[in-house]
Amino acid sequence: MTYLLEARGLTRKFGGVVALDNLDLAVVPNEIIGLIGPNGSGKTTFFNVVTGIYGAHGGSVTFDGADITRASSPAVYHAGISRTFQRSRLSLPLSIFDNIMIGNHKRLNQGLWFNLIRRGEFKREFEVNYSAARTLVEVFEPQLAERMFEPVGGLPMIHRRRIEICRALINQPKLLLLDEPSAGMTHDETKELMDDILQVRDLNRNLTIIIVEHEMGVIERITERCVVLNFGRKIAEGPYRQVAVDRQVQEAYLGVE
């Protein structure tokens, strides 16, 4: 079995806190994995270590056959991993279009000469990417597609979440890491958001997703498999129905030691 992403013995400490404790986690291409566990169990830290924001104190991560344990954040992105952040990290003064283009970095020509002198060619690239961004936004919220040049800071949280997902999807990553994408949304809004994400995945069959989510209904509906963390350790793994009835998992959520 070849894995798309494979973490082996991954460990990360913050002072005395062991945020990731010898974690093994493997993801098969095209699957949707739920990463669950109580607050502070290390889910966000896992994303941060994989994407090179924090270094690992032990263990390794391979992605698509290459070792990315010590790779920088830009290198991880270029390898094909895109993410969203638990606490939204959009650039608020910039427009919807600009924010989405930030995610499209590797597919944009970054040459000085191209950008400053060859404005005709630049315009063509701009127009192609504008339609791509617009098409993507339309999947999530047609209304937003009419407002591509409005600053993100003026939009409600729900829209910002959608834009952040568009920013991660625009470059057609192989692996998408979603960190509580529906935080702050109502039940219906969450359902809609998940449908939209599934719709994008139908368009791009190569997309693999790891999702951190507190709403268990969502996890049950969209994931094929779950990994449950507690104190940085993996305490259960399997289809949601199976881990949900696991005694250790129930104890972790109830806070029993």
Added chain:
Amino acid sequence: MSEVMQKMRAPLLPGVVALALSTAYLIALLAAEKQALIIGLLAFAVVAVLAAHYLGWLNLVSRSFADQEDVLGIYAILAACVVAAFFHDNHFVLLLFVTVLLYTVATLGLNIQFGYAGVLNFAGASFFGIGAYTSAVLSTYTAVPHLLVLLIGGMLAALIGSLLLVPVLRTRGHYAALVTIAFALLLKTFLEVNNVLGGPQGMQVKGMSILGWSFNDNFEIGKIEMSFYLNYFVVSMLLLTGTFVLVRRLERSWIGLNLDALRLDEIAASCFGLDIARWKITAFLLGNFLIGIAGALFGMVGGFVAPNNYTFADSLIMVSILLLGGIGNPWGLVVATFIVVVVPEKLQTIQEYRILLFALIVIMMLLFRPEGLLPRPVRRYFPGWRA
């Protein structure tokens, strides 16, 4: 199709009217000699701008500029030429005007660094000075063609500025700013003790001359005597136009987006592939390059360089222009440079208090209008472009 798009563009008229009125006003202000008249004119401008603001006219103007910038830019160049022609034999006013143009080029450079990349540079005047000293040395000791001297001035400023790259990249926020302040003080001391560079007295700079045309001689068109500063006006205007277009294109490209992204959130930017160091370096070097070119030309215009002309206080004035004009908005910088350079020069009474006044202006702006006189609009990659 293109006709439909034309119709959707904001009208040209408000921009043209605003340009014409500002030109007339500028001529009146520059021509005024009596202090009472100057104070009256300044008060009038404040009232007029406030009134236009409350009547919503300023909005019309800024929308007009946003959508019709290409056309209005050409009109703005014409307007500058009209002002220069009006004062064609007036050394004092033309020198002042050229100073404004070159300071604008320098603040456009600072704007790339601070406005876009978020790298604070409190040594703007030092890099301006490096350009000016390059002119002095090269024109005194060598026969390097003068246009090349300008280029070398820019490159030297960028090169010497790269000494600061390591601390600027490694330290964050205020610490990086402190490093630039230390650099400004060091450079001034270095110039003062260095005898080859004239020590505290400084050195002469030869006037510009291109293909045998000597810039420091008055000349005649028809029977009318022209101030030699008109030569410098033409070159400065060309430099400013080129710089303005460059900065505009930079902002309206993926590179401008990169700089904004890294200023606003380095972590998010690097998670989307941005090489933070590469783009900070690009912004810092490019900014200093532009400041250096402007300084090199300014050295030739003034005919004289000395350490005291490029102090930390002058750097602060450049930063205050940035804050006043609207960080990131080139048009705002043009307006702010006029205000900051021209007003103290005309209003003799406040000359001694100019630093105090600028400090006050900066504090007032930060308190009441942190986005500056002309706030930066959301990026439009092509003015007037509609999907």
